[in-house]
Amino acid sequence: MTSNPANTATPTQPATPAHHFEMRLTSTPRGVRLARALCAERLHAWGIPYGSEAHDTIALLVAELSANAVQHGRVPGRDFHVRLTVPVQPLASARIEVTDTRGERTPEPAPCLPGPDRTEGRGLLLVAALADRWGWGPRPGGAPGKIVWAECDRQSQDARAVLGHM
Template identity: 85%
Template sequence: MTTNPASIATPTQPSTPAHHFEMQLTSTPRGARLARALCAERLHAWGIPYGTEAHDVIALLVAELSANAVQHGRVPGRDFHVLLTVPVQPLAPVRIEVTDTRGERTPEPAPHLPGSDRTDGRGLLLVAALADRWGWGPRPDRAPGKIVWDRRSHDARAVLGHM
Protein backbone atom coordinates (compact mmCIF):
# COMPACT_ATOMS: atom_id res chain seq x y z
CA MET A 1 0.00 0.00 0.00
CA THR A 2 1.37 3.41 -0.85
CA THR A 3 0.59 6.68 0.78
CA ASN A 4 1.00 10.21 -0.39
CA PRO A 5 2.64 13.07 1.50
CA ALA A 6 -0.64 14.34 2.94
CA SER A 7 -1.16 11.15 4.94
CA ILE A 8 2.33 10.73 6.38
CA ALA A 9 2.82 11.61 10.00
CA THR A 10 6.13 13.03 11.15
CA PRO A 11 8.37 10.15 12.25
CA THR A 12 8.69 9.80 16.00
CA GLN A 13 10.94 7.79 18.24
CA PRO A 14 9.54 4.29 18.79
CA SER A 15 8.30 3.53 22.30
CA THR A 16 9.76 0.00 22.28
CA PRO A 17 13.45 -0.97 22.29
CA ALA A 18 14.92 -1.28 18.83
CA HIS A 19 18.17 -1.61 16.94
CA HIS A 20 19.04 1.33 14.68
CA PHE A 21 21.51 1.70 11.84
CA GLU A 22 21.86 4.82 9.77
CA MET A 23 24.37 6.13 7.32
CA GLN A 24 24.82 8.75 4.66
CA LEU A 25 26.14 7.32 1.39
CA THR A 26 27.24 8.68 -1.95
CA SER A 27 24.51 8.79 -4.60
CA THR A 28 26.27 6.27 -6.82
CA PRO A 29 25.66 2.62 -7.67
CA ARG A 30 28.51 1.79 -5.28
CA GLY A 31 26.71 3.70 -2.50
CA ALA A 32 23.52 1.70 -3.14
CA ARG A 33 25.44 -1.61 -3.03
CA LEU A 34 27.16 -0.52 0.17
CA ALA A 35 23.78 0.36 1.76
CA ARG A 36 22.52 -3.17 1.11
CA ALA A 37 25.74 -4.82 2.33
CA LEU A 38 25.93 -2.77 5.54
CA CYS A 39 22.26 -3.27 6.38
CA ALA A 40 22.56 -7.00 5.65
CA GLU A 41 25.53 -7.24 8.02
CA ARG A 42 23.62 -5.33 10.75
CA LEU A 43 20.60 -7.63 10.39
CA HIS A 44 22.84 -10.67 10.82
CA ALA A 45 24.54 -9.13 13.87
CA TRP A 46 21.11 -8.39 15.39
CA GLY A 47 20.02 -12.02 15.09
CA ILE A 48 18.30 -12.06 11.69
CA PRO A 49 20.76 -14.43 9.99
CA TYR A 50 21.93 -14.41 6.39
CA GLY A 51 19.87 -16.74 4.24
CA THR A 52 16.63 -16.43 6.22
CA GLU A 53 13.52 -15.13 4.50
CA ALA A 54 13.28 -12.08 6.78
CA HIS A 55 16.94 -11.16 6.18
CA ASP A 56 16.77 -11.59 2.43
CA VAL A 57 13.53 -9.63 2.04
CA ILE A 58 14.69 -6.73 4.22
CA ALA A 59 18.05 -6.58 2.40
CA LEU A 60 16.24 -6.59 -0.96
CA LEU A 61 13.96 -3.74 0.17
CA VAL A 62 17.00 -1.71 1.25
CA ALA A 63 18.65 -2.43 -2.10
CA GLU A 64 15.63 -1.40 -4.17
CA LEU A 65 14.97 1.81 -2.25
CA SER A 66 18.67 2.72 -2.33
CA ALA A 67 18.93 2.01 -6.06
CA ASN A 68 15.90 4.24 -6.66
CA ALA A 69 17.45 7.03 -4.58
CA VAL A 70 20.59 6.82 -6.70
CA GLN A 71 18.86 6.48 -10.06
CA HIS A 72 15.85 8.76 -9.65
CA GLY A 73 16.58 10.94 -6.61
CA ARG A 74 20.18 11.88 -7.28
CA VAL A 75 21.31 15.48 -7.22
CA PRO A 76 25.00 15.81 -8.17
CA GLY A 77 27.16 16.34 -5.11
CA ARG A 78 24.47 15.29 -2.62
CA ASP A 79 24.29 12.02 -0.73
CA PHE A 80 21.36 9.80 0.22
CA HIS A 81 20.61 8.58 3.72
CA VAL A 82 19.53 5.12 4.94
CA LEU A 83 17.89 4.40 8.29
CA LEU A 84 17.10 0.84 9.35
CA THR A 85 15.07 0.30 12.54
CA VAL A 86 14.48 -3.24 13.82
CA PRO A 87 12.29 -3.40 16.96
CA VAL A 88 12.94 -6.25 19.37
CA GLN A 89 9.22 -6.65 20.09
CA PRO A 90 7.99 -9.92 18.53
CA LEU A 91 6.32 -9.49 15.14
CA ALA A 92 6.93 -5.72 15.14
CA PRO A 93 7.56 -4.17 11.73
CA VAL A 94 11.03 -3.25 10.53
CA ARG A 95 11.20 0.30 9.19
CA ILE A 96 13.47 1.20 6.28
CA GLU A 97 13.83 4.85 5.35
CA VAL A 98 15.81 6.10 2.37
CA THR A 99 16.08 9.85 1.96
CA ASP A 100 17.26 11.60 -1.19
CA THR A 101 17.49 15.27 -2.11
CA ARG A 102 15.31 15.38 -5.20
CA GLY A 103 11.77 16.12 -4.09
CA GLU A 104 10.17 16.78 -7.46
CA ARG A 105 10.59 13.15 -8.63
CA THR A 106 8.09 11.10 -6.68
CA PRO A 107 8.13 7.31 -6.51
CA GLU A 108 5.29 5.78 -8.46
CA PRO A 109 5.22 2.06 -9.25
CA ALA A 110 4.79 1.07 -12.85
CA PRO A 111 1.15 0.22 -13.62
CA HIS A 112 2.26 -3.11 -15.13
CA LEU A 113 5.36 -5.21 -15.56
CA PRO A 114 7.81 -3.91 -18.15
CA GLY A 115 8.48 -6.08 -21.17
CA SER A 116 10.89 -8.98 -21.01
CA ASP A 117 13.38 -6.99 -23.09
CA ARG A 118 13.83 -4.44 -20.27
CA THR A 119 15.99 -4.84 -17.19
CA ASP A 120 14.53 -1.91 -15.24
CA GLY A 121 11.16 -0.77 -13.96
CA ARG A 122 10.51 -3.50 -11.40
CA GLY A 123 11.94 -1.97 -8.21
CA LEU A 124 8.81 -0.40 -6.75
CA LEU A 125 6.74 -3.38 -7.87
CA LEU A 126 9.04 -5.53 -5.73
CA VAL A 127 8.76 -3.08 -2.84
CA ALA A 128 4.96 -3.09 -3.10
CA ALA A 129 4.89 -6.90 -3.21
CA LEU A 130 7.30 -7.45 -0.30
CA ALA A 131 6.54 -4.60 2.10
CA ASP A 132 3.54 -4.70 4.40
CA ARG A 133 3.15 -0.98 3.75
CA TRP A 134 5.21 1.69 2.01
CA GLY A 135 4.96 5.35 1.20
CA TRP A 136 6.80 8.59 0.71
CA GLY A 137 6.67 12.19 1.80
CA PRO A 138 8.67 15.35 2.30
CA ARG A 139 11.73 15.22 4.51
CA PRO A 140 10.74 15.98 8.10
CA ASP A 141 13.53 18.54 8.52
CA ARG A 142 12.16 20.64 5.61
CA ALA A 143 15.35 20.04 3.68
CA PRO A 144 15.07 19.56 -0.08
CA GLY A 145 14.08 16.10 -1.20
CA LYS A 146 11.85 13.28 0.00
CA ILE A 147 11.84 10.28 2.27
CA VAL A 148 10.69 6.87 1.06
CA TRP A 149 9.89 4.31 3.73
CA ASP A 150 8.52 0.84 4.08
CA ARG A 151 7.56 -1.54 6.82
CA ARG A 152 8.09 -5.25 6.84
CA SER A 153 7.00 -7.55 9.67
CA HIS A 154 9.53 -9.97 11.06
CA ASP A 155 9.74 -12.36 13.96
CA ALA A 156 11.86 -10.45 16.46
CA ARG A 157 12.03 -13.28 18.99
CA ALA A 158 15.39 -14.28 17.52
CA VAL A 159 16.73 -10.78 18.18
CA LEU A 160 15.72 -10.65 21.86
CA GLY A 161 18.72 -12.64 22.99
CA HIS A 162 21.12 -10.17 21.39
CA MET A 163 20.02 -7.01 23.24
Protein backbone atom coordinates in the same frame (compact mmCIF):
# COMPACT_ATOMS: atom_id res chain seq x y z
CA MET B 1 28.37 26.24 39.30
CA THR B 2 24.68 26.93 38.77
CA SER B 3 21.78 24.62 38.28
CA ASN B 4 19.21 25.12 35.57
CA PRO B 5 15.77 24.38 37.04
CA ALA B 6 14.09 25.21 33.72
CA ASN B 7 15.61 22.09 32.15
CA THR B 8 13.77 19.45 34.17
CA ALA B 9 12.68 17.25 31.28
CA THR B 10 13.26 13.59 31.93
CA PRO B 11 14.61 11.45 29.13
CA THR B 12 12.02 9.15 27.67
CA GLN B 13 12.46 5.58 26.53
CA PRO B 14 10.93 4.48 23.24
CA ALA B 15 7.73 2.47 23.65
CA THR B 16 9.43 -0.53 22.06
CA PRO B 17 13.20 -1.04 22.28
CA ALA B 18 14.71 -1.14 18.81
CA HIS B 19 17.99 -1.40 16.95
CA HIS B 20 18.89 1.52 14.69
CA PHE B 21 21.42 1.88 11.89
CA GLU B 22 21.79 4.90 9.66
CA MET B 23 24.38 6.20 7.27
CA ARG B 24 24.85 8.76 4.54
CA LEU B 25 26.19 7.21 1.34
CA THR B 26 27.31 8.50 -2.04
CA SER B 27 24.64 8.57 -4.74
CA THR B 28 26.42 5.96 -6.85
CA PRO B 29 25.95 2.25 -7.57
CA ARG B 30 28.74 1.63 -5.06
CA GLY B 31 26.72 3.49 -2.42
CA VAL B 32 23.75 1.21 -3.14
CA ARG B 33 25.87 -1.93 -2.77
CA LEU B 34 27.35 -0.59 0.44
CA ALA B 35 23.90 0.27 1.86
CA ARG B 36 22.69 -3.28 1.24
CA ALA B 37 25.86 -4.91 2.59
CA LEU B 38 25.97 -2.78 5.75
CA CYS B 39 22.27 -3.25 6.50
CA ALA B 40 22.57 -7.00 5.84
CA GLU B 41 25.45 -7.21 8.31
CA ARG B 42 23.48 -5.23 10.92
CA LEU B 43 20.45 -7.50 10.50
CA HIS B 44 22.64 -10.56 11.07
CA ALA B 45 24.24 -8.97 14.13
CA TRP B 46 20.76 -8.17 15.51
CA GLY B 47 19.67 -11.81 15.26
CA ILE B 48 18.06 -11.91 11.81
CA PRO B 49 20.48 -14.37 10.18
CA TYR B 50 21.76 -14.35 6.62
CA GLY B 51 19.61 -16.51 4.38
CA SER B 52 16.44 -16.18 6.43
CA GLU B 53 13.34 -14.92 4.63
CA ALA B 54 13.11 -11.80 6.83
CA HIS B 55 16.80 -10.98 6.25
CA ASP B 56 16.63 -11.43 2.50
CA THR B 57 13.40 -9.44 2.19
CA ILE B 58 14.64 -6.50 4.27
CA ALA B 59 18.02 -6.46 2.48
CA LEU B 60 16.28 -6.45 -0.90
CA LEU B 61 14.03 -3.58 0.19
CA VAL B 62 17.11 -1.61 1.28
CA ALA B 63 18.73 -2.26 -2.10
CA GLU B 64 15.66 -1.30 -4.14
CA LEU B 65 14.93 1.90 -2.23
CA SER B 66 18.61 2.88 -2.34
CA ALA B 67 18.84 2.15 -6.07
CA ASN B 68 15.78 4.32 -6.69
CA ALA B 69 17.32 7.14 -4.66
CA VAL B 70 20.46 6.97 -6.81
CA GLN B 71 18.65 6.49 -10.12
CA HIS B 72 15.75 8.90 -9.71
CA GLY B 73 16.54 11.09 -6.71
CA ARG B 74 20.16 11.95 -7.36
CA VAL B 75 21.34 15.53 -7.33
CA PRO B 76 25.01 15.83 -8.34
CA GLY B 77 27.20 16.27 -5.28
CA ARG B 78 24.47 15.19 -2.85
CA ASP B 79 24.35 11.92 -0.93
CA PHE B 80 21.44 9.71 0.03
CA HIS B 81 20.69 8.59 3.56
CA VAL B 82 19.55 5.14 4.67
CA ARG B 83 18.03 4.33 8.06
CA LEU B 84 17.11 0.88 9.29
CA THR B 85 15.01 0.38 12.43
CA VAL B 86 14.31 -3.10 13.76
CA PRO B 87 12.38 -3.49 17.01
CA VAL B 88 13.76 -6.04 19.45
CA GLN B 89 10.39 -7.86 19.51
CA PRO B 90 10.70 -10.81 17.12
CA LEU B 91 7.39 -10.24 15.28
CA ALA B 92 7.51 -6.43 15.08
CA SER B 93 7.88 -4.58 11.78
CA ALA B 94 11.26 -3.52 10.44
CA ARG B 95 11.33 -0.04 8.86
CA ILE B 96 13.62 1.09 6.05
CA GLU B 97 13.85 4.79 5.22
CA VAL B 98 15.86 6.20 2.32
CA THR B 99 16.16 9.95 1.89
CA ASP B 100 17.33 11.77 -1.22
CA THR B 101 17.53 15.45 -2.13
CA ARG B 102 15.27 15.52 -5.20
CA GLY B 103 11.74 16.24 -4.07
CA GLU B 104 10.10 16.93 -7.42
CA ARG B 105 10.46 13.31 -8.62
CA THR B 106 8.01 11.28 -6.61
CA PRO B 107 7.96 7.47 -6.54
CA GLU B 108 5.17 5.90 -8.56
CA PRO B 109 5.12 2.21 -9.39
CA ALA B 110 4.58 1.16 -12.99
CA PRO B 111 0.91 0.42 -13.69
CA CYS B 112 1.82 -3.03 -15.06
CA LEU B 113 4.79 -5.35 -15.34
CA PRO B 114 7.39 -4.19 -17.86
CA GLY B 115 8.08 -6.47 -20.81
CA PRO B 116 10.63 -9.29 -20.48
CA ASP B 117 13.16 -7.41 -22.63
CA ARG B 118 13.20 -4.34 -20.33
CA THR B 119 15.88 -4.10 -17.66
CA GLU B 120 14.23 -1.38 -15.56
CA GLY B 121 10.84 -0.56 -14.10
CA ARG B 122 10.53 -3.33 -11.53
CA GLY B 123 11.96 -1.67 -8.41
CA LEU B 124 8.80 -0.21 -6.91
CA LEU B 125 6.81 -3.25 -8.02
CA LEU B 126 9.21 -5.33 -5.91
CA VAL B 127 8.88 -2.89 -3.01
CA ALA B 128 5.07 -3.03 -3.23
CA ALA B 129 5.11 -6.84 -3.40
CA LEU B 130 7.61 -7.43 -0.59
CA ALA B 131 6.77 -4.64 1.86
CA ASP B 132 3.67 -4.79 4.01
CA ARG B 133 3.43 -1.00 3.80
CA TRP B 134 5.39 1.64 1.91
CA GLY B 135 5.08 5.28 1.07
CA TRP B 136 6.89 8.58 0.74
CA GLY B 137 6.78 12.14 1.99
CA PRO B 138 8.80 15.33 2.26
CA ARG B 139 12.09 15.25 4.13
CA PRO B 140 11.82 16.12 7.80
CA GLY B 141 12.73 19.61 8.90
CA GLY B 142 11.89 21.25 5.60
CA ALA B 143 15.09 20.01 3.95
CA PRO B 144 14.94 19.62 0.16
CA GLY B 145 14.05 16.19 -1.13
CA LYS B 146 11.90 13.30 -0.02
CA ILE B 147 11.92 10.25 2.18
CA VAL B 148 10.73 6.88 0.87
CA TRP B 149 9.99 4.22 3.46
CA ALA B 150 8.92 0.59 3.62
CA GLU B 151 7.84 -1.57 6.52
CA CYS B 152 8.25 -5.31 6.60
CA ASP B 153 6.40 -7.42 9.15
CA ARG B 154 8.79 -10.08 10.37
CA GLN B 155 6.31 -12.93 10.19
CA SER B 156 6.43 -15.92 7.92
CA GLN B 157 6.88 -14.47 4.43
CA ASP B 158 7.95 -16.30 1.36
CA ALA B 159 9.94 -13.77 -0.64
CA ARG B 160 10.94 -16.39 -3.17
CA ALA B 161 7.28 -16.93 -4.12
CA VAL B 162 6.85 -13.20 -4.75
CA LEU B 163 10.04 -13.01 -6.78
CA GLY B 164 9.05 -16.10 -8.77
CA HIS B 165 6.07 -14.25 -10.23
CA MET B 166 8.12 -11.30 -11.46
